[in-house]
Amino acid sequence: MSTETDHGEETDAVAANGSVSPDDGLLVLDEIRKEFGGLVAVDDLSFAVEEQEILGFIGPNGAGKSTTFNCVVGRFPPTSGTVYYKGEDVTGTNAHTMVQKGLARTFQEFRPFEDRTVLKNVSLALTPNRMFSMQGLRGKTKEKAAEICKRVGLGDRMHMTPDELPHAGLLRLELGRALATKPDLLLVDEPFAGLSGPEVESISDLLLELRDEGLTLVVVDHNMRGLLSLIDRGIVIQFGSMIAEGDPEAIKNDPTVQEAYLGGDEL
Amino acid sequence: MSDNDSTQTTGVLGRLNPITMPLRYKLGLVGLVLLGALPMFIDSTMALTFAGAYFFGVYAMSWDVVSGYTGQISFGHGLFFGVGGYTSALLNLGHGFDPLLSIPVGVVMAALAGIIIGVPALRLKGPYLSLVTLVAPLILVQIFIYRSDIFNGEQGLSGVDPLFGLNTFGDEAMFYYVAFGLFVFVLAVLWIVTRTDAGPVFTAIREDEDAVEAVGLSPAKFKIMAFVLSAAIGGLAGAMIVHTPNGNASPTTLLSITVNVEVIIAAILGGMGTIVGAAIGGVALILLRDQLSAVDLVVPLFDTPISDMDFLVFTLITFVLLFALPGGIIRWATGIGGWLTQRVRGEDPEIAADGGTKTPPEQVYENYTEELREILGGDDDDEH
Numbered sequence: 059m060s061t062e063t064d065h066g067e068e069t070d071a072v073a074a075n076g077s078v079s080p081d082d083g084l085l086v087l088d089e090i091r092k093e094f095g096g097l098v099a100v101d102d103l104s105f106a107v108e109e110q111e112i113l114g115f116i117g118p119n120g121a122g123k124s125t126t127f128n129c130v131v132g133r134f135p136p137t138s139g140t141v142y143y144k145g146e147d148v149t150g151t152n153a154h155t156m157v158q159k160g161l162a163r164t165f166q167e168f169r170p171f172e173d174r175t176v177l178k179n180v181s182l183a184l185t186p187n188r189m190f191s192m193q194g195l196r197g198k199t200k201e202k203a204a205e206i207c208k209r210v211g212l213g214d215r216m217h218m219t220p221d222e223l224p225h226a227g228l229l230r231l232e233l234g235r236a237l238a239t240k241p242d243l244l245l246v247d248e249p250f251a252g253l254s255g256p257e258v259e260s261i262s263d264l265l266l267e268l269r270d271e272g273l274t275l276v277v278v279d280h281n282m283r284g285l286l287s288l289i290d291r292g293i294v295i296q297f298g299s300m301i302a303e304g305d306p307e308a309i310k311n312d313p314t315v316q317e318a319y320l321g322g323d324e325l
Numbered sequence: 326m327s328d329n330d331s332t333q334t335t336g337v338l339g340r341l342n343p344i345t346m347p348l349r350y351k352l353g354l355v356g357l358v359l360l361g362a363l364p365m366f367i368d369s370t371m372a373l374t375f376a377g378a379y380f381f382g383v384y385a386m387s388w389d390v391v392s393g394y395t396g397q398i399s400f401g402h403g404l405f406f407g408v409g410g411y412t413s414a415l416l417n418l419g420h421g422f423d424p425l426l427s428i429p430v431g432v433v434m435a436a437l438a439g440i441i442i443g444v445p446a447l448r449l450k451g452p453y454l455s456l457v458t459l460v461a462p463l464i465l466v467q468i469f470i471y472r473s474d475i476f477n478g479e480q481g482l483s484g485v486d487p488l489f490g491l492n493t494f495g496d497e498a499m500f501y502y503v504a505f506g507l508f509v510f511v512l513a514v515l516w517i518v519t520r521t522d523a524g525p526v527f528t529a530i531r532e533d534e535d536a537v538e539a540v541g542l543s544p545a546k547f548k549i550m551a552f553v554l555s556a557a558i559g560g561l562a563g564a565m566i567v568h569t570p571n572g573n574a575s576p577t578t579l580l581s582i583t584v585n586v587e588v589i590i591a592a593i594l595g596g597m598g599t600i601v602g603a604a605i606g607g608v609a610l611i612l613l614r615d616q617l618s619a620v621d622l623v624v625p626l627f628d629t630p631i632s633d634m635d636f637l638v639f640t641l642i643t644f645v646l647l648f649a650l651p652g653g654i655i656r657w658a659t660g661i662g663g664w665l666t667q668r669v670r671g672e673d674p675e676i677a678a679d680g681g682t683k684t685p686p687e688q689v690y691e692n693y694t695e696e697l698r699e700i701l702g703g704d705d706d707d708e709h
């Protein structure tokens with residue numbers, strides 16, 4: 059990693075001529091396009107995620123964030139374009155294989171397994187993808203799951219069921235379950251929606267700590283509240299195309315972004 | 326506290342230690358021992374009734390491991406019993422295979438049928454899959470009728486060799502033990518499978534397949550595994566029963582709609598997604614039917630003896646129980662048991678914490694209604 063400005067220039071160039079190479083970062087999107095019928099949800103989007111950065115992926119509602127996200131995690135394949143992960147072409151790889159490759163995600167509408175405790179939710183993510191495994195009986199999984207629960211701040215609530223957790227607790231559970239898959243890159247979908255100020259701060263602290271431990275993070279959000287202090291770099295998209303890219307300050311002052319956002323009320 | 330933790334983490338051997346195992350396991354073991362000694366106290370007719378009940382318990386368990394656990398509801402599990410039973414009977418009759426050889430072949434064929442049904446299950450959701458499973462055994466019955474020269478139509482195949490060369494008359498106690506042995510074996514196998522890592526993955530598929538993918542597990546792989554395991558066990562029971570006085574290779578014994586539905590009723594009554602509940606439900610259903618057949622009471626309005634209406638009676642019981650105890654008998658009993666033991670130990674019993682969590686039938690019902698709404702009411706959103 060060289061200096062911050064280097065970064066900017068490199069990715070600015072990317073935005074300008076629209077071409078990236080597979081080795082530009084941990085995760086590289088090369089002209090990703092997704093059409094639903096006649097609707098172009100993602101319009102030849104290219105960008106790279108550097109190792110160990112926190113990238114903000116920002117855009118108003120309906121800008122195509124979730125669609126891009128889903129093309130990357132393998133929920134559905136892009137119409138055209140290539141996704142590279144660790145330099146390898148992973149376009150159209152299914153979701154669980156992406157997770158095994160080290161790319162984990164959280165769900166915006168939290169999706170815990172309601173029928174089991176927090177601890178067991180996390181334990182499931184530690185289960186090997188094998189037909190016959192007795193690993194769970196040796197008690198190691200439980201210890202490890204408990205450790206992860208503590209890591210994400212659920213140490214005292216491991217034995218609760220998800221419906222007993224408050225909103226912020228469910229977010230922590232999503233994070234814990236994703237971390238249990240030992241990701242190198244974590245895609246976090248709209249973490250701050252519905253959180254109070256102090257909660258945003260403590261989740262941000264957790265994400266920063268995880269980054270310091272070596273994790274790369276992409277945080278998706280439609281508003282920038284809480285996000286600008288967290289991210290190293292941001293990408294703003296609208297109508298499926300990138301409209302701005304740079305450090306938080308630059309994004310905030312970008313006239314196109316202001317236009318896209320100031321019509322609304324949230325910046 | 327640390328003592329407590331260490332007993333919890335000593336693993337499988339610790340769990341199988343009869344001294345430290347929870348009360349309900351002790352009760353279960355005592356129950357199995359008593360059932361093992363039962364033939365000493367009952368007559369031969371009763372022994373055969375029990376043997377039939379054990380076979381049905383195995384059917385219900387085989388349904389439970391795929392439908393109760395993963396929520397992939399099969400309405401035609403008789404397909405697997407039928408494939409196992411007919412394969413074994415045909416090999417025995419036509420080619421003179423010993424049952425000990427023809428039964429394993431039946432199991433393999435049933436497992437293949439499990440793959441044939443399991444693969445569509447990867448693409449078809451809820452109601453669609455259920456239609457496929459509902460129709461499959463009906464088609465098989467039609468094939469059996471069409472090629473009556475091979476399968477002897479509705480009559481089915483009879484005159485197959487009994488297992489181990491036992492005598493149909495006189496060796497009833499031995500048939501009891503054959504069925505009981507199968508019952509205990511299947512109970513143990515499925516108990517281990519569902520209590521190790523695969524069980525939580527199966528139930529997670531029932532809850533939310535996308536979330537299962539998101540933790541790096543392949544729902545497809547585990548669904549196929551559940552189908553093949555279930556089909557193999559159903560096929561084993563079907564293949565064995567045709568070599569006992571409890572049944573022959575006929576649509577009525579193995580493939581009828583009544584069999585398909587009663588298997589589901591048994592598993593739901595006992596407790597869907599518990600294996601033990603399905604086992605108890607299956608055995609209880611047959612014993613209950615046996616008791617009903619002895620009742621001479623005639624239902625006034627229909628002028629039919631109640632013994633002819635057993636199917637209706639089971640359905641009514643199921644409906645009542647679905648409202649009263651949606652988790653099934655086993656969950657209710659362990660719930661009460663846990664509450665009582667805490668009372669006895671002088672601890673404050675925890676208020677039932679299951680208020681928010683759904684029981685498996687409720688979860689499956691919810692998935693179904695959601696999927697049906699997608700099929701039927703796709704345009705509703707636009708109208709508002």
